[in-house]
Amino acid sequence: MANSTLTKQRSEALGSTVALKSAMAVTGVILVLFLVVHMYGNLNVFAGQAAFDNYSHHLRVIGEPMLPHGGFLWIVRVVLLASVLIHIYAAVALWRRAGAARPVRYQATKRVQRSYSSYTMRYGGVLIALFVVFHILHLTTNHIAPGGASDSPYERFVNGFQPEFWYVTLFYVLTVIAVGFHLRHGIWSALTTLGANRQSRQRSLNIIATAIAFVLTVGFLLGPLSVTLGLVE
Amino acid sequence: MNITLRVWRQKGPDDKGRMVTYQVPDVSPDMSFLEMLDVLNEKLQLEGEEPVAFDHDCREGICGACGVVIDGEAHGPETTTTCQLHMRSFKDGDTITVEPWRAKAFPVIKDLVVDRGAFDRIIQAGGYISAPTGTAPDAHAMPVPKADADRAFDAATCIGCGACVAACPNASGMLFTAAKVTHLGMLPQGQPERQARVIKMVNQHDEEDFGGCTNIGECAAVCPKGIPLDTISQLNRDLLGALASGRTE
Ligand code: HEM
Ligand code: SF4
Ligand code: FES
Numbered sequence: 308m309a310n311s312t313l314t315k316q317r318s319e320a321l322g323s324t325v326a327l328k329s330a331m332a333v334t335g336v337i338l339v340l341f342l343v344v345h346m347y348g349n350l351n352v353f354a355g356q357a358a359f360d361n362y363s364h365h366l367r368v369i370g371e372p373m374l375p376h377g378g379f380l381w382i383v384r385v386v387l388l389a390s391v392l393i394h395i396y397a398a399v400a401l402w403r404r405a406g407a408a409r410p411v412r413y414q415a416t417k418r419v420q421r422s423y424s425s426y427t428m429r430y431g432g433v434l435i436a437l438f439v440v441f442h443i444l445h446l447t448t449n450h451i452a453p454g455g456a457s458d459s460p461y462e463r464f465v466n467g468f469q470p471e472f473w474y475v476t477l478f479y480v481l482t483v484i485a486v487g488f489h490l491r492h493g494i495w496s497a498l499t500t501l502g503a504n505r506q507s508r509q510r511s512l513n514i515i516a517t518a519i520a521f522v523l524t525v526g527f528l529l530g531p532l533s534v535t536l537g538l539v540e
Numbered sequence: 541m542n543i544t545l546r547v548w549r550q551k552g553p554d555d556k557g558r559m560v561t562y563q564v565p566d567v568s569p570d571m572s573f574l575e576m577l578d579v580l581n582e583k584l585q586l587e588g589e590e591p592v593a594f595d596h597d598c599r600e601g602i603c604g605a606c607g608v609v610i611d612g613e614a615h616g617p618e619t620t621t622t623c624q625l626h627m628r629s630f631k632d633g634d635t636i637t638v639e640p641w642r643a644k645a646f647p648v649i650k651d652l653v654v655d656r657g658a659f660d661r662i663i664q665a666g667g668y669i670s671a672p673t674g675t676a677p678d679a680h681a682m683p684v685p686k687a688d689a690d691r692a693f694d695a696a697t698c699i700g701c702g703a704c705v706a707a708c709p710n711a712s713g714m715l716f717t718a719a720k721v722t723h724l725g726m727l728p729q730g731q732p733e734r735q736a737r738v739i740k741m742v743n744q745h746d747e748e749d750f751g752g753c754t755n756i757g758e759c760a761a762v763c764p765k766g767i768p769l770d771t772i773s774q775l776n777r778d779l780l781g782a783l784a785s786g787r788t789e
Contacts, residue, residue: 313664313744320739320788324712324752325779401710401752408644408711408751414546414559415637417612419707420761426709428754496755502777504755504770 324401325500331397332497334390339490339519341387346526352464352539353529359461395436402429424492431489438482445475468534476535480528487524494519541567541627544635545580547592550648557648559637569628573616574599574606576627593651599623601764604699607706608652609639614703614762621701621764641706645713645748658748659700659716666740667720669729682728692726695719697765704759704767710751715759717745718771725778735782739789742779 320326348366351359369379418426445451446463453475454466468476494516498504504512533539543564550557564580571579574596581591597605601624610616616625630636638652646654684692696719704715721738724730730737746752753772760769 313661320743320779320783323742323746323779324714324750325742325776326783328752328754329776329780401754405710405712405751405754408749409642410644411642413609413612413639413642415609415612415639419613419758421709421756421758425754425756492755499755499769499773500776502773502780504773506768506770509770 324404327397327400328496328500330393331401332500334394334397335493335497337386337390338394339494339523341383342486342490342523342527346523349530350526352461353533356459356461359464360459363460391436391439395432398429398432422492424488425496427485427488428492431485434482434485435489438478438485441478464530465534465540468531470535470537473535476531479531483524483527486527487520490520490523491516541569541630541632541634543567543576543627543630544633546635546637547652548639548648549592549651550640552650553647567627569626571627572599572623573610573625573627574623593649593653595653596623602699604701607641607701607703609641609706611637614641614706615701615764619762619764619766621699624764641702643702643705643711643713643750645711645750646702646705654702656700656702658713658750659702661748662713662717662741662744663720665744666733666737667724669724669727670733671729684727688726692723695723695726695767695771698723698763698767699765701764703762703764705750707758707762708751708753709756709758710754712753712759713745713748713750714753714772714775715763715767715769717741718775719767721775721778722771725774734778735785735787736789738775738778739782739787742775743789 348362351362366380367377371378374382441451445453445467446460449456449463452463452466453472454469457463457466468479495512498512498516530539545562545564546559547562548557549560562580562584564576564583567576567579574594577592577594584591594608595605597603599606601621604621606622607615608622610622610625615622617629618625640646640648640652641654641656643654645658646656648654698716698719700716702713702716705711705713708715721741724737725734755769755772757769760767
């Protein structure tokens with residue numbers, strides 16, 4: 308120990324790996340809160356066309372006349388986009404760093420305790436990002452409209468998941484499950500990163516993470532599956 | 541027992557290295573894993589071959605020198621050090637793969653021996669308490685709550701073996717760093733330098749080319765001293781607290 312010399316530190320705590328994952332945790336939490344609201348909005352599809360379209364319209368008039376039409380929605384969109392970009396930036400930075408940190412791989416590997424969720428975070432994240440792009444083109448801008456375009460968000464929803472477009476539903480189902488796995492480890496990780504993890508609380512943290520991930524997964528699956536199975540038309 | 545060993549052989553830091561297969565006959569189940577390697581080395585020496593270099597010192601689980609990855613697990617199938625692992629954990633006829641710790645921060649010196657100097661430099665950066673020397677103070681001069689003392693003590697049992705880095709999918713050294721940050725951060729003597737310490741140690745950790753922690757937990761699962769994952773949460777909190785109070789070095 309005594310004969311190793313310290314070079315002057317070039318690294319900055321503000322750009323450290325811990326700061327990166329904290330940025331990932333905070334933006335991840337913002338995205339989870341968004342997903343909760345989004346899931347609630349989607350479930351309105353079971354209340355019929357009027358309720359669903361009304362909810363969608365409402366999102367655009369919140370804050371009027373203090374804010375212009377759609378103003379609130381754009382504020383949310385900017386926050387979400389910034390969160391996604393920061394989240395992905397930090398993920399990519401840590402991913403590259405991890406790759407460089409182990410230049411020679413093991414010939415034999417064994418998972419000791421890590422969960423499926425924890426080792427699919429990165430590829431799962433990429434899948435989710437691709438999905439988000441497709442999803443916005445599909446149901447927000449309606450550039451992709453398998454069952455026909457419409458001005459009614461409800462009709463876009465219902466047209467898009469008709470049984471003949473089962474592959475669209477399948478893609479949604481797979482990515483929503485991927486989101487579930489991503490959140491299962493992500494929520495646990497975010498809480499740990501932000502300092503909430505104590506040994507005595509680990510059980511509760513795991514339960515919280517699993518429960519939120521499960522509720523969101525099921526909540527998001529209900530809409531598209533019900534349309535494809537003909538329960539909502 | 542008859543054992544087939546696949547061992548990483550590498551002549552020096554610049555050699556490319558390769559896996560070599562050896563037969564080790566007549567292994568007693570009561571031998572430690574290192575004793576089994578000793579038997580192999582005696583045989584290699586008699587055959588005029590270079591023995592397999594591996595690091596070891598105390599052989600009683602307290603120095604942390606003896607780490608190797610055995611069948612993909614740091615220190616092998618039991619949660620202990622390699623010197624405390626016994627051949628009874630394996631079966632007659634087993635093929636066992638032995639590799640050095642794999643991390644950019646721990647370059648291979650020879651065969652299974654790696655340079656863990658990066659850990660020393662993390663300690664050097666901040667893993668200490670600056671105190672005036674002199675006669676030892678009275679034991680009760682500075683009371684410490686029992687729970688804090690216990691947590692500090694548990695964290696202080698880290699032996700710097702590096703298994704956490706070897707097992708981490710990101711090759712992160714965060715559990716080691718967090719053990720020291722927690723150890724000193726729980727004690728009154730550690731408070732004056734608490735913020736500066738976590739910043740300097742995390743900076744040095746990153747400087748040494750360790751990967752970043754993503755809370756996967758393989759480190760704590762293989763740690764022979766049972767350093768808990770929540771020390772990393774404590775380190776994060778200390779670092780975020782230091783940054784929030786405007787301190788960056
Ligand atoms: C390309 C897109 C994405 C990539 C590459 C990505 C990757 C990652 C990675 C690598 C982690 C840390 C994994 C770990 O802790 O082991 C993470 C955490 C997280 N992700 Fe993502 N992700 C993406 C998109 C998303 C999306 C769309 C959401 C929300 C739906 C999300 C929510 C979270 C949350 C809450 C965390 C926890 C933050 C933490 O690690 O402390 N991610 N993501
Ligand atoms: S934290 Fe555990 S595994 Fe890591 S160096 Fe210390 S004793 Fe070894
Ligand atoms: S040789 Fe000292 S811990 Fe194994």
